[in-house]
Amino acid sequence: xxxxxxxxxxxxxxxxxxxxxxxxxxxxxxxxxxxxxxxxxxxxxxxxxxxxxxxxxxxxxxxxxxxxxxxxxxxxxxxxxxxxxxxxxxxxxxxxxxxxxxxxxxxxxxxxxxxxxxxxxxxxxxxxxxxxxxxxxxxxxxxxxxxxxxxxxxxxxxxxxxxxxxxxxxxxxxxxxxxxxxxxxxxxxxxxxxxxxxxxxxxxxxxxxxxxxxxxxxxxxxxxxxxxxxxxxxxxxxxxxxxxxxxxxxxxxxxxxxxxxxxxxxxxxxxxxxxxxxxxxxxxxxxxxxxxxxxxxxxxxxxxxxxxxxxxxxxxxxxxx
Amino acid sequence: xxxxxxxxxxxxxxxxxxxxxxxxxxxxxxxxxxxxxxxxxxxxxxxxxxxxxxxxxxxxxxxxxxxxxxxxxxxxxxxxxxxxxxxxxxxxxxxxxxxxxxxxxxxxxxxxxxxxxxxxxxxxxxxxxxxxxxxxxxxxxxxxxxxxxxxxxxxxxxxxxxxxxxxxxxxxxxxxxxxxxxxxxxxxxxxxxxxxxxxxxxxxxxxxxxxxxxxxxxxxxxxxxxxxxxxxxxxxxxxxxxxxxxxxxxxxxxxxxxxxxxxxxxxxxxxxxxxxxxxxxxxxxxxxxxxxxxxxxxxxxxxxxxxxxxxxxxxxxxxxxxxxxxxxxxxxxxxxxxxxxxxxxxxxxxxxxxxxxxxxxxxxxxxxxxxxxxxxxxxxxxxxxxxxxxxxxxxxxxxxxxxxxxxxxxxxxxxxxxxxxxxxxxxxxxxxxxxxxxxxxxxxxxxxxxxxxxxxxxxxxxxxxxxxxxxxxxxxxxxxxxxxxxxxxxxxxxxxxxxxxxxxxxxxxxxxxxxxxxxxxxxxxxxxxxxxxxxxxxxxxxxxxxxxxxxxxxxxxxxxxxx
Numbered sequence: 001x002x003x004x005x006x007x008x009x010x011x012x013x014x015x016x017x018x019x020x021x022x023x024x025x026x027x028x029x030x031x032x033x034x035x036x037x038x039x040x041x042x043x044x045x046x047x048x049x050x051x052x053x054x055x056x057x058x059x060x061x062x063x064x065x066x067x068x069x070x071x072x073x074x075x076x077x078x079x080x081x082x083x084x085x086x087x088x089x090x091x092x093x094x095x096x097x098x099x100x101x102x103x104x105x106x107x108x109x110x111x112x113x114x115x116x117x118x119x120x121x122x123x124x125x126x127x128x129x130x131x132x133x134x135x136x137x138x139x140x141x142x143x144x145x146x147x148x149x150x151x152x153x154x155x156x157x158x159x160x161x162x163x164x165x166x167x168x169x170x171x172x173x174x175x176x177x178x179x180x181x182x183x184x185x186x187x188x189x190x191x192x193x194x195x196x197x198x199x200x201x202x203x204x205x206x207x208x209x210x211x212x213x214x215x216x217x218x219x220x221x222x223x224x225x226x227x228x229x230x231x232x233x234x235x236x237x238x239x240x241x242x243x244x245x246x247x248x249x250x251x252x253x254x255x256x257x258x259x260x261x262x263x264x265x266x267x268x269x270x271x272x273x274x275x276x277x278x279x280x281x282x283x284x285x286x287x288x289x290x291x292x293x294x295x296x297x298x299x300x301x302x303x304x305x306x307x308x309x310x311x312x313x314x315x316x317x318x319x320x321x
Numbered sequence: 322x323x324x325x326x327x328x329x330x331x332x333x334x335x336x337x338x339x340x341x342x343x344x345x346x347x348x349x350x351x352x353x354x355x356x357x358x359x360x361x362x363x364x365x366x367x368x369x370x371x372x373x374x375x376x377x378x379x380x381x382x383x384x385x386x387x388x389x390x391x392x393x394x395x396x397x398x399x400x401x402x403x404x405x406x407x408x409x410x411x412x413x414x415x416x417x418x419x420x421x422x423x424x425x426x427x428x429x430x431x432x433x434x435x436x437x438x439x440x441x442x443x444x445x446x447x448x449x450x451x452x453x454x455x456x457x458x459x460x461x462x463x464x465x466x467x468x469x470x471x472x473x474x475x476x477x478x479x480x481x482x483x484x485x486x487x488x489x490x491x492x493x494x495x496x497x498x499x500x501x502x503x504x505x506x507x508x509x510x511x512x513x514x515x516x517x518x519x520x521x522x523x524x525x526x527x528x529x530x531x532x533x534x535x536x537x538x539x540x541x542x543x544x545x546x547x548x549x550x551x552x553x554x555x556x557x558x559x560x561x562x563x564x565x566x567x568x569x570x571x572x573x574x575x576x577x578x579x580x581x582x583x584x585x586x587x588x589x590x591x592x593x594x595x596x597x598x599x600x601x602x603x604x605x606x607x608x609x610x611x612x613x614x615x616x617x618x619x620x621x622x623x624x625x626x627x628x629x630x631x632x633x634x635x636x637x638x639x640x641x642x643x644x645x646x647x648x649x650x651x652x653x654x655x656x657x658x659x660x661x662x663x664x665x666x667x668x669x670x671x672x673x674x675x676x677x678x679x680x681x682x683x684x685x686x687x688x689x690x691x692x693x694x695x696x697x698x699x700x701x702x703x704x705x706x707x708x709x710x711x712x713x714x715x716x717x718x719x720x721x722x723x724x725x726x727x728x729x730x731x732x733x734x735x736x737x738x739x740x741x742x743x744x745x746x747x748x749x750x751x752x753x754x755x756x757x758x759x760x761x762x763x764x765x766x767x768x769x770x771x772x773x774x775x776x777x778x779x780x781x782x783x784x785x786x787x788x789x790x791x792x793x794x795x796x797x798x799x800x801x802x803x804x805x806x807x808x809x810x811x812x813x814x815x816x817x818x819x820x821x822x823x824x825x826x827x828x829x830x831x832x833x834x835x836x837x838x839x840x841x842x843x844x845x846x847x848x849x850x851x852x853x854x855x856x857x858x859x860x861x862x863x864x865x866x867x868x869x870x871x872x873x874x875x876x877x878x879x880x881x882x883x884x
Contacts, residue, residue, distance in 0.1 A: 031755075032756075032759070032760065034759075035755045035756060035759030035760050044798070045469075045800075046798065047798075048468070049469075078378075080378045080386060081378040081379045081386055082378075082379050082381065082384065082386045082523050082527065083379070083527055083546075088546075091546060091547065092547070095547075147577050147578070147581070150578065150581045150585075151581065154581070154585055155581045155584050155585035158585045158586065159584065159585070164586070165585075165586060165587075166585040166586070166587065169587060170578065170581065170582065170585075170587070171372075171571055171573055171578070171582050171587045171588070172548050172549070172571065174548075176368060176370050176549065176569045176571065177368055266574060266575050266578075267575050267577075267578050268578070269548075269571065269572060269573045269574065269575070269578065269582075271546065271547020271548055271572070275547070275574075276547075281753075282724075282725065282753055282754065282755075283753075283754075283755050284753060284755040284756065
C-alpha cells in the first residue's frame with residue numbers, strides 16, 4: 001500500500017508540472033498584470049512593471065522563475081491588493097474547507113442513507129418521493145436556492161415572528177457581536193444546505209443505482225440463501241461493494257468543490273476559494289489566479305489518489321501494488 | 322479620480338435642470354453636513370453593523386491599489402486627518418475647513434502659488450504624537466516622488482513643502498493648481514510620518530493599521546480580510562469623539578443578500594450601487610426604515626464616443642446619435658423608482674452645478690427627422706433593411722462597457738432597441754473592468770463606450786479627459802486620459818484655463834462656457850447621474866445622510882444607536 005501511494009504521488013508530480021505550466025501559460029496569455037498601470041500618467045510605469053515582473057523574458061523562463069519561487073513558498077504578490085498570495089489562499093482555503101467538510105459529511109450521510117433506502121425499497125412510495133426530490137434538487141440552481149433559503153429560513157421568519165435576530169444567519173461564518181456556541185452552526189446551516197442540495201440529489205442517485213446492482217448480485221443472493229439477516233446482507237455485503245462507484249464520484253466532486261463554491265460563497269459572504277477566484281478573475285490578478293489554479297489542480301489529483309486508496313480499503317480484492 | 326465603485330476615472334459637470342433636487346423617500350436623512358458638530362443628544366454605546374458592497378484592495382491610501390471607493394469611505398476618511406472636507410453647503414456642496422486647521426489656509430498667488438496652513442495645536446495622532454508640518458511634507462514626498470502611486474494630481478505641481486515650523490506647513494507650487502483645497506485631504510488624508518517614514522508604506526499597511534488621526538481607528542486585527550472592517554473610537558481624537566462603541570462594516574458583495582441582510586437586521590445600514598436589483602428592491606419596498614435617494618452625486622454615466630475613429634470622427638454622426646436616443650426613457654427605466662427620471666444635460670456631475678451649463682445637451686431629444694437630415698448630409702443613406710449605409714458599408718458599431726454590470730447591460734439593451742429604430746446597428750462587446758480601463762480605452766480600441774466618471778474632489782477636471790494634450794498616443798505610451806480623443810481647440814483652451822486659474826469664479830465661468838461647445842460637438846452623450854441610495858435603520862440616531870464625495874460614513878462620529 002505504501003509503495004503504491006508513494007508511486008502514485010510520484011506520478012502526480014509530472015501531471016502537476018504539466019498542468020501548472022499550461023495554467024501559467026493560459027493565465028499569462030489572458031491577463032496583463034500591467035493593465036491597471038496603462039492609465040497612469042507615468043509613461044514608463046508599464047515598462048518598469050514589466051521588467052520588475054520579468055514579463056519581458058520568454059514564457060518558459062517566466063515559468064521556471066515562478067516555479068522555483070512557488071516551491072519555496074514565495075507565491076508572489078497580488079497585483080490587486082499587493083498582499084502576498086500565500087496568506088490569501090491560506091485564508092480562503094480555510095473558509096472553503098469548513099464549508100466542504102460539513103457539506104460533504106452531511107451530504108454523504110444523507111445521500112448514502114437515501115440511496116440504500118431507495119434501493120432496498122425499490123418502487124415504493126418513499127422511493128418515488130426521493131427520486132422526485134432528487135430531480136428537483138438537481139434542477140435547483142444554487143444562486144436561486146440560496147436566496148430562497150435566506151428568505152424562508154432566515155429573513156422571513158425574523159420578520160413574520162417579530163424576532164430580534166433571524167433564526168439562521170447568512171452573512172459570513174460568525175456574527176459581529178454574538179459569541180454563543182450556536183453562533184457558528186447558525187451561520188453554517190444555510191450555506192451548507194445550499195451546497196448540499198445538488199450533491200445529495202446526485203450522490204443518492206449513484207448510491208441507489210449501485211446498491212441495486214449489488215443487491216441483485218449472485219454473492220448477495222448466496223448470502224441470503226445462507227440465511228444471513230437482511231441487515232447483515234445489506235450492510236456487510238451489498239453496501240460495501242456499492243460504495244466503490246460512489247467513492248469515485250465523491251472524490252472527483254470534493255476535489256472540484258475546492259474551487260467551485262463561487263455562488264454559495266458570494267451569496268453568504270464567505271471569503272473562500274471560489275470568491276477569491278471570482279474577484280481575482282474580474283481584476284485579472286495573475287499571481288493569485290496561477291497559484292489558485294495550481295492548488296485546485298493539486299486537490300483534484302489528491303482526491304483522486306484518495307479514491308484509489310479507498311478502493312483497496314473497501315474491496316480487499318483490489319490490490320494496490 | 323476613483324473608479325472602482327462606478328468603474329471609471331474622470332469627471333464631469335452638472336445636472337439637468339429638470340432633475341428634481343434629490344428624490345427623497347422615507348424618514349429624515351439627506352445630504353448632511355460636516356463631521357464637527359455635536360453628538361451630545363445621541364445615545365452612547367452599541368455596535369453599528371453596516372453592509373459594505375466592496376472591500377478595499379489595500380489600505381495604503383497612496384498606492385495604486387487604493388482605488389476602491391469603499392476603502393475610501395470606510396477606513397480612509399474616518400482615520401486620516403485632512404485639511405478640508407467636502408460638505409453640504411446651502412443648496413449645493415463645497416469645501417469646509419476641517420478641525421485639523423485653526424483657520425482658512427492662506428493662499429498667495431504671485432509670483433507663484435503658495436499655501437500656508439496653520440495646524441490646530443490640539444491635533445494629534447492616536448499615539449499622542451502631534452500632527453506636524455512634517456506629515457504634510459511626508460505625504461507630498463510619497464505621492465510626488467513615490468512609485469506605483471494611485472494619482473499624483475496636484476502633488477506633482479508642488480515644488481516644496483517647508484516644514485521648518487512644525488505647526489505651519491508652507492506649500493509652494495511650481496505650477497498653479499486650482500483645486501489646492503483637495504490636497505492633504507481629498508483622496509489622501511495625512512499619514513503619520515513618525516511611524517511610516519523610511520519604511521515600506523505598502524507593507525506597513527498591508528493588514529490595515531492601528532494609528533489614526535480621525536475620530537475612528539482600527540483595533541489590532543480590525544481588518545478581517547474578506548469579512549469585515551471594525552472601527553473603534555480614537556481616544557486621542559481632538560474633535561467630537563464617537564458615542565458608538567464600534568462600527569463594523571461587513572463585506573456583502575451580492576446585492577440580493579445585502580438587502581436580505583438589511584431586512585433581517587444583520588446590518589443596520591446599506592449604501593448599494595444603483596443596480597437594477599437594488600432599484601427593484603427599493604421599488605418593492607423596505608418597510609420601517611429610513612431611505613434616501615439622490616441625483617446630487619459626483620457621478621456621470623455617459624456614452625463616450627471615440628472622436629478620432631470612424632464613424633464617430635464625424636460630428637454629424639455623433640449629433641445624429643443625440644437625436645436618435647430617447648434619453649429620458651432610458652433614465653426612467655433605470656432609475657424611475659428612485660424618482661430620477663431626467664437625463665444629464667451637461668458633462669459635469671450634478672454636485673458641480675456652479676461649474677456647469679445644466680441645459681447644454683437639452684437640445685438632444687428624440688427626433689428622427691433630425692437624424693435623417695444629419696446622416697444624409699454626412700453621406701449616409703438608408704438601405705432596404707432600414708439601416709444607414711455608406712460606401713456599401715452598413716452602420717454597425719460595437720459598444721464597450723464593463724462585463725457583469727447589470728445596469729450597464731440593461732442600458733446597452735435599451736440603446737440597441739432605440740438605435741435600431743433610428744437605423745443604427747449596435748453590437749455589445751463588453752470587457753473586464755481592468756481591461757476596459759487599463760487597455761481598451763487608453764489604446765483607443767473601441768468606437769463607443771458606456772461608463773461613468775466619478776468625482777473624487779470638488780472640482781471639475783475636464784481637461785484631463787477633453788484637452789488635446791491628454792490624448793493617449795503611442796508616443797506618450799497611452800498615458801493620457803482623454804480616451805475619447807476629443808480634439809476641440811476651444812475646449813482645450815478653456816479647460817486648460819480652468820485647471821490653472823486660481824480665481825474660483827473665473828474657473829466656474831470658463832468651465833460653464835465650455836459645456837455648450839462640448840454639446841455642439843457632442844463629444845460624448847451624457848445619460849444619468851448614477852443616483853446614490855442610502856437605507857438605514859430607524860435605530861440609528863444622528864445626522865445620517867449622503868456625502869457624494871466623502872461617502873455617508875464620514876460624520877459617523879456624530880451617530881448613536883437607540884435602544
